[in-house]
Amino acid sequence: MQVLRPTSVTETLTLLNESDDGTKIVAGGTALMLMLRNGLIFPTDLIALERIEGLDYIETDDTTIRIGALTTLRTIERSEELQSLLPTLTQALDMVANHRVRNRATIAGNVCEADYASDPPAILSTIGCQVRVLGPRGERVIALTDLLVDYYQTSLDHNELVVEVIIPRPDARTRTNYLKYVSRSSEDRPCVGVAASLSLDGTGRCLGVDVQVAGATATPFSVPSVLRECVGADSGDAAWDHIAHSYAESIEPIDDARGSAAYRKRVTGILVGRALRQMNDDYVNGATKL
Structure with a gap:
């Protein structure tokens, strides 16, 4: 060689x-x-x-x-x-x-x-x-x-x-978030990671949202059809619950030493909902970015 x-x-x-x-x-x-x-x-x-x-x-x-x-x-x-x-x-x-x-x-x-x-x-x-x-x-x-x-x-x-x-270059209205769950050491790669971005207008209407799941499938996992449903709609717990449930239902994760497929599905739903709520709270509290 x-x-x-x-x-x-x-x-x-x-x-x-x-x-x-x-x-x-x-x-x-x-x-x-x-x-x-x-x-x-x-x-x-x-x-x-x-x-x-x-x-x-x-x-x-x-x-x-x-x-x-x-x-x-x-x-x-x-x-x-x-x-x-x-x-x-x-x-x-x-x-x-x-x-x-x-x-x-x-x-x-x-x-x-x-x-x-x-x-x-x-x-x-x-x-x-x-x-x-x-x-x-x-x-x-x-x-x-x-x-x-x-x-x-x-x-x-x-x-x-x-x-x-x-x-x-990010828009001033855009918030981003990344939550990582590791099932072993703190330096380990994710059992499940959730990256998300969210943009809301002054009334709380969703201008754009994206969620990508790491560590569970061959490539970052997303459900574009569900995300499109939220654009133009009011933000809030009902919207975030819908996205989180859809991701947990749609994902077909791997089964390995970091976690079973069933475990990853459950963690995915939890982290997706949590990531979206944290960004929503950031808007409410008036911070510029996460």
């Missing part, structure tokens, strides 16, 4: 274009090295991105937040600007593994791993995250919800490279 170390995005794309499905990209390496050691993947070659400059940044303007693919989770977590703009994301990153892992793990590596039990993808999905991708077909922008397709699988072609994560 060769380890190739390109020094530019252009060189990386050339190597990818000459490669096959057996070639894997290494960014921070925190997940890939575990898979290698446990015999879960058998790459023919590795393309390490550690020498590439210019992909480690956080940039914001009036409408958009852009994060370079090689920006570490720890850098995002500690960014004062993102702590203000995306407090739920930065607070949730503090729950991911430990400092040593977050100092190495990158934002693009995290989403491209497509790990069902990872915290960030569900949160990023609720805030409209997209990824910018380069490849033989040129540049394309993919919604994160379209990028994640199955357990450890994305919609990327083997010769494509994620170079940037793009997040819409």
Whole structure:
């Protein structure tokens, strides 16, 4: 197995274009090295991105937040600007593994791993995250919800490279929340995690709502038809109960060491309702964001 170390995005794309499905990209390496050691993947070659400059940044303007693919989770977590703009994301990153892992793990590596039990993808999905991708077909922008397709699988072609994560700058009316239940150690990945966003007008009418469940299914789980029913309707306990019940009834969770399928269904309903009520209370109490 060769380890190739390109020094530019252009060189990386050339190597990818000459490669096959057996070639894997290494960014921070925190997940890939575990898979290698446990015999879960058998790459023919590795393309390490550690020498590439210019992909480690956080940039914001009036409408958009852009994060370079090689920006570490720890850098995002500690960014004062993102702590203000995306407090739920930065607070949730503090729950991911430990400092040593977050100092190495990158934002693009995290989403491209497509790990069902990872915290960030569900949160990023609720805030409209997209990824910018380069490849033989040129540049394309993919919604994160379209990028994640199955357990450890994305919609990327083997010769494509994620170079940037793009997040819409949040509206002042939008609240976000993330609740994580772990059934084992505090550093464990979620048995169930619930990411949610909510926007209400001055009368309490729902302008928009999203709920994504992490840790229970192959990709972050959502029930769009139920969420659409709530847009334009009055907010309140009846609406939140309806969403929570629908999620608990609709989800078909996995059964593993972190929890049985039946247990996960119950926890999903509880956390969905709790996340929505907390955001609703935040509106009532007049706070700016969770």
